[in-house]
Amino acid sequence: MDIYLPIAEVAVNAPLIVALGALVGFISGMFGIGGGFLMTPLLVFFGIPAPVAVSSMALHVAGSSMSSVMAYGRRRAVDLRMGGVLAAGGLVGAVVGVELFRVLRLLGQADLVVALSYLVFLSVIGGLMLTESLGAIVRRRRGEPALAHRDRRPIWLYGLPLKLRFPRSRLYISVIPPLVLGAFVGVLSAIMGVGGGFILVPAMIYVLRMPAGMVVGTSLLQIIVTTALTGVLQAGRNQTVDVVLATLLLIGGVVGAQLGARASSRFRAEELRAVLALIVLLVGLRMGLGLFLTPSEPFVLMSGMVG
Amino acid sequence: MTLLAALALATAPVTSTAPVISAALTDTNVRVSSDFSGARIILYGAVFDPSTWPSDVVVLVRGPEQPVRITRRHKVAGLWLNSPPVVFRGAPGFYRAASNRPLADIANFGTLRRLGAGMDHLPISAPAEQRTETRYGVRDVVVSRLGADYYVWRRAVVRLKQNAGLYDEDERGVRFVDRGLFRAEISLPAGAPTGVYRADILLFKDGRPVAVRSRTLTVEKVGLERALYVWAHVRPWSYGLASMVFALAAGWAASAAFRRD
Numbered sequence: 001m002d003i004y005l006p007i008a009e010v011a012v013n014a015p016l017i018v019a020l021g022a023l024v025g026f027i028s029g030m031f032g033i034g035g036g037f038l039m040t041p042l043l044v045f046f047g048i049p050a051p052v053a054v055s056s057m058a059l060h061v062a063g064s065s066m067s068s069v070m071a072y073g074r075r076r077a078v079d080l081r082m083g084g085v086l087a088a089g090g091l092v093g094a095v096v097g098v099e100l101f102r103v104l105r106l107l108g109q110a111d112l113v114v115a116l117s118y119l120v121f122l123s124v125i126g127g128l129m130l131t132e133s134l135g136a137i138v139r140r141r142r143g144e145p146a147l148a149h150r151d152r153r154p155i156w157l158y159g160l161p162l163k164l165r166f167p168r169s170r171l172y173i174s175v176i177p178p179l180v181l182g183a184f185v186g187v188l189s190a191i192m193g194v195g196g197g198f199i200l201v202p203a204m205i206y207v208l209r210m211p212a213g214m215v216v217g218t219s220l221l222q223i224i225v226t227t228a229l230t231g232v233l234q235a236g237r238n239q240t241v242d243v244v245l246a247t248l249l250l251i252g253g254v255v256g257a258q259l260g261a262r263a264s265s266r267f268r269a270e271e272l273r274a275v276l277a278l279i280v281l282l283v284g285l286r287m288g289l290g291l292f293l294t295p296s297e298p299f300v301l302m303s304g305m306v307g
Numbered sequence: 308m309t310l311l312a313a314l315a316l317a318t319a320p321v322t323s324t325a326p327v328i329s330a331a332l333t334d335t336n337v338r339v340s341s342d343f344s345g346a347r348i349i350l351y352g353a354v355f356d357p358s359t360w361p362s363d364v365v366v367l368v369r370g371p372e373q374p375v376r377i378t379r380r381h382k383v384a385g386l387w388l389n390s391p392p393v394v395f396r397g398a399p400g401f402y403r404a405a406s407n408r409p410l411a412d413i414a415n416f417g418t419l420r421r422l423g424a425g426m427d428h429l430p431i432s433a434p435a436e437q438r439t440e441t442r443y444g445v446r447d448v449v450v451s452r453l454g455a456d457y458y459v460w461r462r463a464v465v466r467l468k469q470n471a472g473l474y475d476e477d478e479r480g481v482r483f484v485d486r487g488l489f490r491a492e493i494s495l496p497a498g499a500p501t502g503v504y505r506a507d508i509l510l511f512k513d514g515r516p517v518a519v520r521s522r523t524l525t526v527e528k529v530g531l532e533r534a535l536y537v538w539a540h541v542r543p544w545s546y547g548l549a550s551m552v553f554a555l556a557a558g559w560a561a562s563a564a565f566r567r568d
Binding site: 002003004006007009010011058059060062063064065066067068070071107108109111112224228231232233234235236237239241243244246247250254255257258290291292293294295297298299300301302 | 531
């Protein structure tokens with residue numbers, strides 16, 4: 001059952017795209033991430049033009065994050081003030097990111113920057129997560145106690161001006177680190193077609209030292225605001241948002257996410273982290289591989305943006 | 308077979324000695340809706356030729372012109388990077404050349420080049436890379452920044468379009484089904500651009516085109532596809548806002564539907 005996508009201008013197999021949405025949704029619900037880093041490369045692999053995949057993902061990530069954040073909100077696991085500060089940075093980052101992406105496409109270097117971003121960020125994050133989670137698994141097997149949580153926050157977090165109290169997270173820190181973090185993730189969201197949870201969550205735990213229970217819900221809030229703006233900007237500036245594609249992905253995605261969230265309770269946290277780390281690492285390396293392999297066709301047609 | 312009947316009627320009153328070619332498409336309007344996965348159009352035609360001298364038929368179908376942006380990957384310090392993109396103009400978004408025997412046997416290089424018959428003869432050029440200068444005392448010599456590589460780039464445009472199923476050349480595409488009556492098949496892939504297509508049906512004798520007939524074909528989006536496409540391009544901001552509101556509402560609805568408590 002093929003369906004023609006009006007903006008991407010290609011015909012895709014509708015059940016396949018819905019299944020893809022469900023698979024990524026399952027992973028995203030299971031690990032509490034957006035899943036954009038997995039979905040965007042898969043869409044490109046199935047023949048969707050990269051700019052359309054990146055832009056339409058913003059809709060999908062926003063929609064599926066919306067469905068998850070409600071659950072966290074009901075459990076009072078969202079720090080609205082911290083989310084607001086992160087989102088403020090994210091808005092700036094999204095505007096910068098969309099313009100940057102436009103310039104990169106004009107220069108013909110969008111592919112390179114996207115591949116490099118995937119290679120660098122996913123490999124680093126995946127590698128760190130894998131080391132950390134494997135260490136935890138080994139220690140548990142040997143019966144050793146878990147590493148004591150270092151509760152000391154970096155000094156520079158306190159030395160910066162513009163301090164603000166975040167009662168939900170029990171923090172009293174400068175707004176500059178969360179603003180910068182939000183802006184950085186906003187830029188990545190526009191360029192890589194991801195929500196940015198895979199960077200936001202570790203940074204909130206290890207840099208901002210937020211309580212673990214608050215992190216996922218709060219990061220989702222930032223992701224919704226940032227991707228919502230990214231999606232509108234991509235549609236307005238680049239006309240690359242395909243609402244039919246996003247709808248197909250959402251149908252599968254929301255169902256998959258709910259199933260994934262239920263399945264996650266059956267596994268240990270460090271085992272889940274190890275599997276996620278492997279997936280992140282593999283996607284990063286696969287995306288980066290294209291930079292090193294000799295292409296079979298040295299010429300590449302670039303879709304759109306001719307004028 | 309009303310078409311055949313019409314052809315038979317049309318054959319009768321031809322008395323002039325000049326050869327005439329006539330053709331019709333089975334479908335002049337291709338509608339791209341959500342289930343569009345390509346289309347097949349049959350072209351029927353007839354040659355009215357009082358002489359018995361053998362003649363050739365060439366069918367050229369061109370889609371609306373689409374500038375092509377192309378980049379070449381080259382190795383820099385172990386990494387494969389894109390070169391600055393080059394824009395080629397004059398490239399049709401869709402191209403089919405069909406003939407009853409190889410084009411090179413029908414007419415010479417110059418004639419084919421002038422008519423744009425065959426993938427190697429499309430009028431594709433990269434004007435932004437060109438400048439005119441005086442060389443060896445000759446004024447207005449067109450020089451391309453791409454230099455000797457220019458033809459490699461040009462061939463790459465055609466090759467990539469061919470791989471995407473948008474360009475094709477079929478030296479057996481025109482088949483005579485009866486004396487003077489021929490048919491050709493035009494298959495449009497799902498990725499065929501929308502717009503007005505032109506089919507030129509040429510009659511060749513002794514390597515020269517002696518008669519020509521043109522037909523137009525419209526490929527257009529219809530229904531929801533058209534509405535969304537127009538909305539996204541004419542009012543991109545309201546389209547973006549509406550689709551985002553829709554996505555967020557869908558996420559919210561899904562969470563409400565799956566709520567267990």
